[in-house]
Amino acid sequence: MSKFKQLYKPLLDNAQWETPLSLAIEGTAFGHWLLEPNSLSRRLQRHCDEFTVSLIEQKKIDSTMLSADERELIGDVDCLLRKVVLMGDGQPWVFARTLIPLSTLTGQESDLEQLGEMPLGFRVFTDRSARRDALEVANTGTQAQPLWARRSRLWINNKPLLVAELFLAQAPVYSKERQC
Numbered sequence: 620m621s622k623f624k625q626l627y628k629p630l631l632d633n634a635q636w637e638t639p640l641s642l643a644i645e646g647t648a649f650g651h652w653l654l655e656p657n658s659l660s661r662r663l664q665r666h667c668d669e670f671t672v673s674l675i676e677q678k679k680i681d682s683t684m685l686s687a688d689e690r691e692l693i694g695d696v697d698c699l700l701r702k703v704v705l706m707g708d709g710q711p712w713v714f715a716r717t718l719i720p721l722s723t724l725t726g727q728e729s730d731l732e733q734l735g736e737m738p739l740g741f742r743v744f745t746d747r748s749a750r751r752d753a754l755e756v757a758n759t760g761t762q763a764q765p766l767w768a769r770r771s772r773l774w775i776n777n778k779p780l781l782v783a784e785l786f787l788a789q790a791p792v793y794s795k796e797r798q799c
């Protein structure tokens with residue numbers, strides 16, 4: 620699994636995030652995946668028999684490790700960094716990197732540190748307070764062979780976390796069939 624970290628971390632780190640509007644993705648075959656406001660995990664789960672999460676890494680990082688725009692989105696705070704691969708029927712579909720401020724891991728949300736291989740979306744989106752904003756997208760591939768990524772901020776009980784997701788080549792996002 621560390622191959623995912625080596626291969627895909629640089630793609631997310633170097634992504635040029637843009638607004639969905641500027642990339643005109645609404646109405647495209649894949650746009651509805653990138654714009655999904657609710658749980659991506661739940662949506663992916665509907666496209667396979669077995670949906671699993673492989674935990675690649677989880678560690679605490681100092682606020683100095685955040686980029687300037689990450690700091691703007693979630694504050695100048697120490698974070699828990701969680702990296703996973705979301706898998707559908709054993710195929711790697713999404714590489715995800717989440718920054719959870721330690722100040723979010725308090726009260727009812729202290730369990731977010733103990734998720735292990737349970738999808739973060741299953742936990743966050745069962746809470747009625749959950750919402751997503753600041754959604755941005757990037758093509759980390761080429762025009763001919765796109766590899767889409769998105770970054771968005773989730774809120775739970777008014778506390779933020781920042782999720783970046785890279786849609787890998789086998790993900791249903793790129794499937795030619797019509798889907799929902």
Ligand SMILES: C=C(O[C@@H]1C=C(C(=O)O)C=C[C@H]1O)C(=O)O
Pocket residue numbers: 657658659660661672701702703705713715716717737738739740741782784
């Ligand atoms: C944020 C969601 O959770 C997904 C699961 C993740 C995890 O378990 O770490 C990370 C990113 C997401 O793709 C979601 O389902 O929308």
